[in-house]
Amino acid sequence: xxxxxxxxxxxxxxxxxxxxxxxxxxxxxxxxxxxxxxxxxxxxxxxxxxxxxxxxxxxxxxxxxxxxxxxxxxxxxxxxxxxxxxxxxxxxxxxxxxxxxxxxxxxxxxxxxxxxxxxxxxxxxxxxxxxxxxxxxxxxxxxxxxxxxxxxxxxxxxxxxxxxxxxxxxxxxxxxxxxxxxxxxxxxxxxxxxxxxxxxxxxxxxxxxxxxxxxxxxxxxxxxxxxxxxxxxxxxxxxxxxxxxxxxxxxxxxxxxxxxxxxxxxxxxxxxxxxxxxxxxxxxxxxxxxxxxxxxxxxxxxxxxxxxxxxxxxxxxxxxxxxxxxxxxxxxxxxxxxxxxxxxxxxxxxxxxxxxxxxxxxxxxxxxxxxxxxxxxxxxxxxxxxxxxxxxxxxxxxxxxxxxxxxxxxxxxxxxxxxxxxxxxxxxxxxxxxxxxxxxxxxxxxxxxxxxxxxxxxxxxxxxxxxxxxxxxxxxxxxxxxxxxxxxxxxxxxxxxxxxxxxxxxxxxxxxxxxxxxxxxxxxxxxxxx
Amino acid sequence: xxxxxxxxxxxxxxxxxxxxxxxxxxxxxxxxxxxxxxxxxxxxxxxxxxxxxxxxxxxxxxxxxxxxxxxxxxxxxxxxxxxxxxxxxxxxxxxxxxxxxxxxxxxxxxxxxxxxxxxxxxxxxxxxxxxxxxxxxxxxxxxxxxxxxxxxxxxxxxxxxxxxxxxxxxxxxxxxxxxxxxxxxxxxxxxxxxxxxxxxxxxxxxxxxxxxxxxxxxxxxxxxxxxxxxxxxxxxxxxxxxxxxxxxxxxxxxxxxxxxxxxxxxxxxxxxxxxxxxxxxxxxxxxxxxxxxxxxxxxxxxxxxxxxxxxxxxxxxxxxxxxxxxxxxxxxxxxxxxxxxxxxxxxxxxxxxxxxxxxxxxxxxxxxxxxxxxxxxxxxxxxxxxxxxx
Numbered sequence: 001x002x003x004x005x006x007x008x009x010x011x012x013x014x015x016x017x018x019x020x021x022x023x024x025x026x027x028x029x030x031x032x033x034x035x036x037x038x039x040x041x042x043x044x045x046x047x048x049x050x051x052x053x054x055x056x057x058x059x060x061x062x063x064x065x066x067x068x069x070x071x072x073x074x075x076x077x078x079x080x081x082x083x084x085x086x087x088x089x090x091x092x093x094x095x096x097x098x099x100x101x102x103x104x105x106x107x108x109x110x111x112x113x114x115x116x117x118x119x120x121x122x123x124x125x126x127x128x129x130x131x132x133x134x135x136x137x138x139x140x141x142x143x144x145x146x147x148x149x150x151x152x153x154x155x156x157x158x159x160x161x162x163x164x165x166x167x168x169x170x171x172x173x174x175x176x177x178x179x180x181x182x183x184x185x186x187x188x189x190x191x192x193x194x195x196x197x198x199x200x201x202x203x204x205x206x207x208x209x210x211x212x213x214x215x216x217x218x219x220x221x222x223x224x225x226x227x228x229x230x231x232x233x234x235x236x237x238x239x240x241x242x243x244x245x246x247x248x249x250x251x252x253x254x255x256x257x258x259x260x261x262x263x264x265x266x267x268x269x270x271x272x273x274x275x276x277x278x279x280x281x282x283x284x285x286x287x288x289x290x291x292x293x294x295x296x297x298x299x300x301x302x303x304x305x306x307x308x309x310x311x312x313x314x315x316x317x318x319x320x321x322x323x324x325x326x327x328x329x330x331x332x333x334x335x336x337x338x339x340x341x342x343x344x345x346x347x348x349x350x351x352x353x354x355x356x357x358x359x360x361x362x363x364x365x366x367x368x369x370x371x372x373x374x375x376x377x378x379x380x381x382x383x384x385x386x387x388x389x390x391x392x393x394x395x396x397x398x399x400x401x402x403x404x405x406x407x408x409x410x411x412x413x414x415x416x417x418x419x420x421x422x423x424x425x426x427x428x429x430x431x432x433x434x435x436x437x438x439x440x441x442x443x444x445x446x447x448x449x450x451x452x453x454x455x456x457x458x459x460x461x462x463x464x465x466x467x468x469x470x471x472x473x474x475x476x477x478x479x480x481x482x483x484x485x486x487x488x489x490x491x492x493x494x495x496x497x498x499x500x501x502x503x504x505x506x507x508x509x510x511x512x513x514x515x516x517x518x519x520x521x522x523x524x525x526x527x528x529x530x
Numbered sequence: 531x532x533x534x535x536x537x538x539x540x541x542x543x544x545x546x547x548x549x550x551x552x553x554x555x556x557x558x559x560x561x562x563x564x565x566x567x568x569x570x571x572x573x574x575x576x577x578x579x580x581x582x583x584x585x586x587x588x589x590x591x592x593x594x595x596x597x598x599x600x601x602x603x604x605x606x607x608x609x610x611x612x613x614x615x616x617x618x619x620x621x622x623x624x625x626x627x628x629x630x631x632x633x634x635x636x637x638x639x640x641x642x643x644x645x646x647x648x649x650x651x652x653x654x655x656x657x658x659x660x661x662x663x664x665x666x667x668x669x670x671x672x673x674x675x676x677x678x679x680x681x682x683x684x685x686x687x688x689x690x691x692x693x694x695x696x697x698x699x700x701x702x703x704x705x706x707x708x709x710x711x712x713x714x715x716x717x718x719x720x721x722x723x724x725x726x727x728x729x730x731x732x733x734x735x736x737x738x739x740x741x742x743x744x745x746x747x748x749x750x751x752x753x754x755x756x757x758x759x760x761x762x763x764x765x766x767x768x769x770x771x772x773x774x775x776x777x778x779x780x781x782x783x784x785x786x787x788x789x790x791x792x793x794x795x796x797x798x799x800x801x802x803x804x805x806x807x808x809x810x811x812x813x814x815x816x817x818x819x820x821x822x823x824x825x826x827x828x829x830x831x832x833x834x835x836x837x838x839x840x841x842x843x844x845x846x847x848x849x850x851x852x853x854x855x856x857x858x859x860x861x862x863x864x865x866x867x868x869x870x871x872x873x874x875x876x877x878x879x880x881x882x883x884x885x886x887x888x889x890x891x892x893x894x895x896x897x898x899x900x901x902x903x904x905x906x907x908x909x910x911x912x913x914x915x916x917x918x919x920x
Contacts, residue, residue: 060704062694067772068842140842146769152746153729153771156878158842240747246730247745280598282606289621311732312743313750316648323640327632334624341591342620348606349599359595363588370580377636379565379643380572382741383558386732386767450573451555452736454767457775459692461706461763463555 015520023118026110027520028095031117033417035092036410038120039085040486043403045128046080047479049073054475057468062459070458071144072160076127078147079164082264083171084124086398089406090267091116091178094206096417097271098182100511100518101200103191103527108184116177123170130160146456148253149223151238151246155230162231165224172217179210191510193529197288200509204291205270208298209263215302216256216263223252247312254305262301264398266294268405269336272358274509275412276340279355280347281506286339293332300329310381319378326376333369337362352504353427357408360435361400368396371446386456389449392442400438407434407485414489415503419517420496426488433481440474559737562758562783566739568643576636583631647740650753654721658712662724662731662744662766663880665773665830669712672723676793679800682885683708684826685776689834692776705775706763709826711782715789719755728880729771735764735779743768756783771878773830807888807912813896816909820897823890827882828898836902842878847903856895856910863918868895869910873918883919888912 015021025031053073056064065073095113099106107113130142143164145154154161186207190199199207226237227249236242238249269290277284284290306314306322314322340362349355371393375384384390407430415421444467449455453464460468499516510527511518557574561567598604657672670680685692686709691700701707714720724733726744734741735754742752756762764779784792811819825834831843838845846852856869863869866876872891875881882891892912899906 060700061696062692066694067775071769071772071774137841144771150730150769153769156729156771240745245745245748247743247748280606281600286617286621289617309743311741312745313748316644319644319648320641323644324633324637327637330632331625331628334628335621337587338621338624341587341594344591344594344598346594346598346604346607348604349595350601351595351599359591362591366584366587370584373632373636374573374576374580377572377576377640377643379640379647379739380569380576382565382647383569383573383736383739385741447556450558452559452734452764454734454765454775456769457765459705459775462700462702462704 024114026106026114028099028107028110028113028522029417029518029520031107031113032092032095032097034117035088035095035120038117038124039089039092039406040489042080042084042088042124044482044486045124046077046085047482049077049080051476051479053077054472056458057460058472059469060460060462060465065458067458068144069141071146071456072131072142074456075143075146075164076131079127079143079167080124082147082260082398083168084120084127086264086402086406087171087175088120089403090206090209090264091175093202093267093271093406093409093413094178094182097413097511098185098203098206099189099522100416100514101203101509102186102189102194103510103523103529104185104189105521105523107181108189109181112177113181116174116181119170119174119177123167123174126163126167126170130158130163133159148257149227149249150253151227151230151249154227155238162228165228168224169221172221175213176217179213182206182210183214191523191527191529197291198529200270201273201284201287201290202267202270204294205266205268208294209266212259212263212266212298212301216259219252220256223249223256226252247309250309250312251306254308255302257308258305259301261394261397262297264402265405266298268361268402268409269294271409271412272361272405273340273343275354275358275408276343277508278412278504278506279352279358280344280349282343282347283508284339285342285345286335289335290339293335296332297329300325300332304329307376307381309385310378311385323376323378327373330369330373337366337369350505352411353422353424353431354408354412356428356431357404357411360431361404361408364396364400364404364435364438368393368398368401371396384449386454387449388445388453388455391455392445392449395442395445399442404434404438407431410485410489412504413511414492415499416511416516416518418493418496419499419515420492420494421499422488422492422496426484430481430484430488433484434478437474437478437481441471441478444468444471444474558739561737561739562756562760562762563738563740563754564757565647565754566737568646569739572639572643575639579631579635647752650721650751654719654753656715656718657721657723658714659723659725660712660733660744661884662726662733662770662777663885664728664771664878665766665777666827666885667708667712667731667733667777667779668885669710671793675790676796679793679796681710681796683710683712683780685778689825689829703763706765706778706780708778708780711761711780713782713784713789713792714754714756715786716756716759716783717786719753722752722754724750724752727884730768731766731770731777732768733764733779734767735762735781737762738764738781741767756781759783759785776830803887803889807916810913811889811892811909811911813900813909816893816896817900819889820893820895821901823886823894824897824902827886828894831879836898836904846898852898852902853904853906856908868899869915869918888915888919891915 130139133139134141139159142160145157186203229235230237236244238244238246273284304322304326307326375381375393411427448464448467453460501515502512503516558570561570656674659670659672661668667683671677686707687701687705690696724742724744726746728746731744732741733744738754740752740754742750760783762781766774766777832838832846836846851868851871856863856867858864872895873881873883889912892910892915895910
């Protein structure tokens, strides 16, 4: 296949220009770009919220915010980071890369794709609007229950809860639409010869994620709808006085909430081995083992939800079951860690920014995984639960394991997407600053949790002062170093050294056979895979 | 990258100097119950295991990172695609190692800990009921000599210290001190029943190693057996609204004789208080008494001045409820009147029926009507509250 003719054909691709191009686009790359841009913006919105919190926690006593506003910040920070930063970033990569990786011209359902994206900005507005409304004296601010919506606190709450419920509905619809699109694309549009077991690992990760989303988002939507009717229409799903049970909400929420963790991580687990094989210059080890691990984790993810609330009280057999099934997740994960390291072993490694992020990711995600294993223990969990230990643990899995993974992906694919190389030196500075400040932010939080500091408190006892101060300073360093990331992306989009088609010496796969940037319609002639 | 090495060295030097000056806690606080001791052992053991795994794997990775680099001209080993049998074998090795760790080395002790944690009844010699409310704990002794003892435990850190912008010195036990401590005898297994009146709370003392969610409308249980006399402090650890950070738990563990003496004294104090309900109070007495009750329980939302924090927490100054009639013509308290609101609460506002005694309710209502910028002039007697409860 001649790439030049494809590029030439692209010049005649007709599409509106200006704002209409983005509003009406059905092109997978345009939509992918919008997802990624949206994600980056929301990453900073959520980040600004948490920096407000870290500033408040810099020393004991209330200095900047009052407790009500503090509670709003923590919940909205989490919802934004999970639903509006991490998930759209993964979906953005899926839109950009899945057609390129499987040799398809576009996604299977392009109009659905457009709608899936354009549901996101309204839901982000719904989530944050109550902050603004409160300034004008309407309502008492945003969701103040934490991102988990636990009733009866959420039944008691103000209009912020209703806004958040509708935002979650929209975000859920968007995710399900995106997932359906990805499933249909992967099952129907693979290049001839690409069997399921030859599909790139990133596509596999997304396939499992998509199934998890389709299975669990409706449960979340149902749970928050029940909450809505409890709030306004006199039902008693979660009110003991009417025969309901507040703990039932926790079951429903975490039936979605636990798979959600893997929804965020599986796409990353998909492209991390691809980055490893590129920069180790040798094929990934244990492709099949990793695919089977994905499937195993996808299944286990659905059956371990109650470990998020061991202290809520449940029968002993249930405690034991959820403890052991949670521990079982470490088995496929151990296989995956082994495969990642075996891929590096005796490779010919070089450490460009994507590889730095990937290696840092393996180490930090390892800490997240191992502390998760400890948390599975029911008896010890009574101590860890809702303490800063848990906060540190899930930031190791979701910031290190999620966002730093996404950053690895951004540096890896940015030259392919834009046609220019980013500034390597700045990329490395960004990595080191992020990795070091991340550890200085969250390692102290492990110790805070062990010492007995509960999470979600706006003010704390004097014994916790030192660690909180270190954590706050490091958090600000981490926040500010993300500006380097934005600067690097913007300059790379605008110009820079021309990227070759293959970009990286060791890169393999269909996406690297196209020019950088790829033509508007990716593969107009279907490639074949042997 | 030398610059970064320097920065990280400087940071660790700074940390080292900090730790020389300040107290850093690196692990669970000293355990004082069998449960906490068990938890600490489990925690230490698991941490050790996971750290060994972590550092062994990290060492292998770091070796590979330094040895197998392109810049050292290391040529990637031409992978003769591993035979399927070998691949299965090698990927099953980490699987097997984790299987052993999860279900034998960690799994077996974890099983015994769970059984121990959930056994709340065997050998328990007394029962205490703990009720969480926004934002205070209520304790009730359910059996034995102490049966009937019941009191509320409020944060007692002075309000100005917790206010926004306070810059003066803070108490040593800032945010961890309450007016009424829960008192338990040393060495006795105490079964603790948990519930809540409004939203969920979680009663947690880190040195006890037990924590359980307090769910409104349900009873949950846990147990403590404090083996060492002392005062132990903890906090609510389930987000319960704006006062979540302000409802500490303080428990005094005392020897049996001291506990018995405390029970006797507490019972006398309670008898005196209920006797107070039957006498006729003057307005000034009630207002003076009510000021204390108001500032401890109500000012958190309605503010010291009575100005409230609208729209969530309405002002009491000039409010319709606080200046309107309490009773109807038949002498029954009016629905949505002042007494009804205080006894039963509404929406976010908790009912105080179970938390305050007759004198306290009468006093706080009289205070609200005759202070905070209101001057209705009437007096509500404790006897009237007592009658209204029936």
